[in-house]
Amino acid sequence: MRDVVIIGVGMHKFGYLPHVPIKELARVAVWNAIRDAGIEAQAIQCAYVGNTAQGALEGQHSVRGHVALRTGAGLSGLPIVNVECGTASATVAFREAWIAVGSGLYDVALSLGMEKTTSGTKAQRQSSAAGAVDVTSGDGGMGLTFVGVFAALVEKLMRQYGWTEQQLAKVAAKSFYNASLNPNAEYQQAYTVEEVLQSRIVSYPLTRLMSCSARIDGAAAVIVCAREAVEKYTSRRPLVDVAACVQRSVPFYDFRKPEMREIVYTHDPASVMEAYAIAGAGPEDMELAQCHDAFSIEEMISYQAMGFCEPGEGGRMIDEGRTALQGDIPFNTDGGLLARGNPAGATGTAQICEVVQQLRGEAGPRQVQGRDGTGPKIGIISNAGGGPVENAIGSLMGVVLKR
């Protein structure tokens, strides 16, 4: 593999945007990334496009990326690959771009995540979401929802670890605060712990403000380049290194063994641990983190799954403010899936956009300072796609970026 660097990132603001077509979301994200990279659009030699729902909701079952890039972003002629891996889709698209450049076949590759879930009917949206599990299991036809899956876990973990609803609400309030400092976030408003607790119960004990929105649109693009070829394409600096980019599919869990159940309850750490090993760094070196927090409980689980604390200490992490913007390991600095928003197919590249901006020192009022006060130098991203827990037939992602 050649060394690969990120030269450009760009987003279309996430949010409830029913009047913005998906090709416009794609155009804005891609051209923001092109401008950010300081390259000619024609320099992009191949593209990978993540999306999950446009087939189910708009009938664009095939060639989504080809349509969006050609009729939206104006890119044609280049190889384009459509990527679908649930909420991990755009992280996988990014990884494919990294492989394409790292292999030496191309110098410059685009990854784009785009999603529009304000299209279609409510039944189509619920059916589309239920399609992220093995549909032959019948679960989606029996009312299985992701919020239900995680709500059922919460009570178990609250009992096991002594976590409280107050702590779940603190995680959410932190995410909304971070999002309020991020112009690209779905939520532009901070909510207090009390407001989070008092919002409508969706699936006990998770409230509306502890759960990501089901109707949300957005797009995020990342352009990578071979380090040895950067001079040829752009003078934009600083460059951000892709130090590790790991994808696994969910392994076989033998539920006859109780320890296997524990892994599933508390997120499988395998991809993140492998990413640390490849990057030659551990959780103690990380200066910011992004995780898959579609529900606030997932962030508390991720504190331990990503190696930042012992099992059960997630409650203390949030109480002590360690994961706030000023903490020693700021989490989901852009608001995360919960408050930046989780248009599934666009989430992975949005996570990368945020870490790149933080590493470059360009994150504005939500900029974190890093251990030595000169800005963060290294960060970790965890993402996952596909049905959770027992039906987990999906992808587990771990990415380390550094400057």
Place this chain on the structure above:
Amino acid sequence: METGSGPAPKKVVPLREGLFHIPASPEDPGYLIGSECPDCDYIAFPPVLVCAACVKEDTMRECRLSGKARLDRFTVTHTPHFAVEAPYIQAYVQLEEGPMLYTLIAGVEPRADALQLDQPMEMVIEKIRTDEEGNDIVAWKFRPAGG
């Protein structure tokens, strides 16, 4: 073209084929259909084609599951779903044969105090909803054992 007199008789339709046996009479017990690997004793539900535990191609055989289970966890959901009216309970149970599966709950009110973690549960085949033609869509549910 309408040719008959009156509505078509209501049918009982499984939510998915091949996952469970629908009782034909009160004496006929319903059961879940799994698959088992005689080489390593791994049992899967829903059935799988190849054993994921020992990864040999042709070992899995269809098997009948006991329907006896332990309540692993649950939540009361207050948002209606296209398939189910709210409030309802989403739950995971672990069969005594090992598989963990998603289920709706029968026989109790959808309240947080209606169930206890780890309590014994038993499987029933019940109506989930009515489809557009008025047929009963049925699948498994679990209820407190002996209930």
